[in-house]
Amino acid sequence: MRFSKAFIPTLKENPADAEIPSHQLMIRSGMIRQLAAGIYSELPFGWRSAKKAMQIVREEMDRIGAQELFLPSLNPIEVWEETGRAAGFGDELFRLEDRKGRGMCLAPTHEEIICDIARGFIKSYRDLPQIWYQLQTKMRDEPRPRSGVLRGRQFIMKDSYSLDIDQAGLDKSYELHSQAYHRIFERCGLEFFVVGASSGLMGGTGSQEFMVASEHGEDRVALCPGCGYAANLEVAASRAIPIADPDEGDSEIEKVSTPDTRTIEEVSKFLKVKPERLIKTLVIISEEKPVMLLIAGDDDLEEAKLQGVLGAPFRPAHPEEIEELFGCEAGFLGPVNAPQMPIIADSRIMGGKHRITGANENHFHITGVEVGRHFKPDQAANLRAARSGEGCPNCQETLRVTNAIEIGHIFKLGTKYSSAMGAKFLDANGKEQPIIMGSYGIGIARIIACAIESNHDKDGIIWPLSLTPYEIVLIGINMKEAEVSIQTEALYADLLNQGFDVLFDDRDLRPGFKFKDADLLGIPYQIVISPKTIAEDKVEFKQRNSGARQVIKLEEALQIIRG
């Protein structure tokens, strides 16, 4: 492509709306343009990269025997009512009506459509297993689109669906996907790791997420550098550091005045004790009943874990509800002499002595509390979020907690959708069985954004070879000079003939301008031709990743490019 004819609208300044590097650079390099919140057009430069990612995905999916198909984005709402997910997705589902008033929606994913096809055609165990995949736009009315393309309302996903006759078959399909995903993300040059995840609302028996560490990720994960343990913080275990209680003999409760100290930090400072020796009392409402939660003062509640313990939805109690139940503010709650309600304590506080809690009276706390003597939790459970520096549950190393971006997710679904929709087959014994399903997603834009998040510098993008929109940018310096024009034109034609993806910067612009654009676009190899290099019968060769710049024979440069 000639830059003079290309539509690559680069920007010198950062757009005001973009905060994270990938978003800024995708806009500055003319890859994307925002149309509305969470909705982006893919411009030619960005689309070339997206197509490369999709090609890698296609090759690896085909390799495990998956078959690509293409499904409707416009769906009748009834299909989604069959599985209850019309309600499940709620406001996140884009809804509309056709001219006859029939309820429609824009597909946020496609399990239901796959089930509909399966129930129409899959009749026998002989028809299975199957793996079907699609690379398509999905639409979700996200409550808060953000971070550029990382969380959009319209986005391209590779989604695949496995159909099997039994659990062993599902295990195999799941394993095939795991292998394919490893190859895909390796080929994309991403430093990823796999974490055990909660299955969430998708249901099913197992799931893993493929993550890339990034400070701008929305997920938090615990990683062990020793044994490779990796888990979403939603489920991560850890060996918590024990709380040291003072050796002061019997723990006897004493009410102390703590005026205007409502937070852990304030109480800790006022009473001059470490936050960990305070017991934090939280009140939640689950199934319309209050439940008291107790965790160490320096710990954070991990809501996904609590969700697992309760087995029911919950919400924090409102301040008015707390006033009504306890007769005091939320800042002075405690389990001693508290109103009757179930108490769930985090395991880390169990056995503690000389602890401090609220007195259930404004401006008072209680010291010298002994867990199990002055109050008895109904249940001890792991409610706290694991933290950096705590012990790995599987080995002696310490965990590191980091933010991460989810680029892929694999699920063992089981029969949730096939049962609801009557997608059944006859097994070898002539018995009707629901199809066992798996579902496996990859976010294409997230691959691109992650690649940029982890490969850029102050000047711009640094593309991995597998995803770069062009492999070589050929820069002519002083294009008005006949000799430069002749040489670059000849080289451009030659490089194209050799099968390289080349962006030929034939624009009549000052050198600095072209260099800045080349670095911003992040194309791995820059070849510069100028009157100087022509005189020496050499080219200037720059590798974007190292910044190394050398004046060498063209053949040497091509040698390096060919690897």
Next chain:
RNA sequence: CGGGGCGUAGCGCAGCCCGGUAGCGCGUCUGCUUUGGGAGCAGAAAGUCGUCGGUUCAAAUCCGGCCGCCCCGACCA
């Protein structure tokens, strides 16, 4: 949905507090000069000041409603 910020030329912003001719930088167009890290000079085009209403002789500026966008939180296959 709760909290915060913003909306003025294609992009980045000032002007608003204290009402009175709409400005700066970048980009764009023309000409000349330039040509190794986003050039210089001269000239030019381009803005319903998000939108609707109110106050006023007069509103980008003051008041109110609405819409949109960004950030934090809640939510999230």
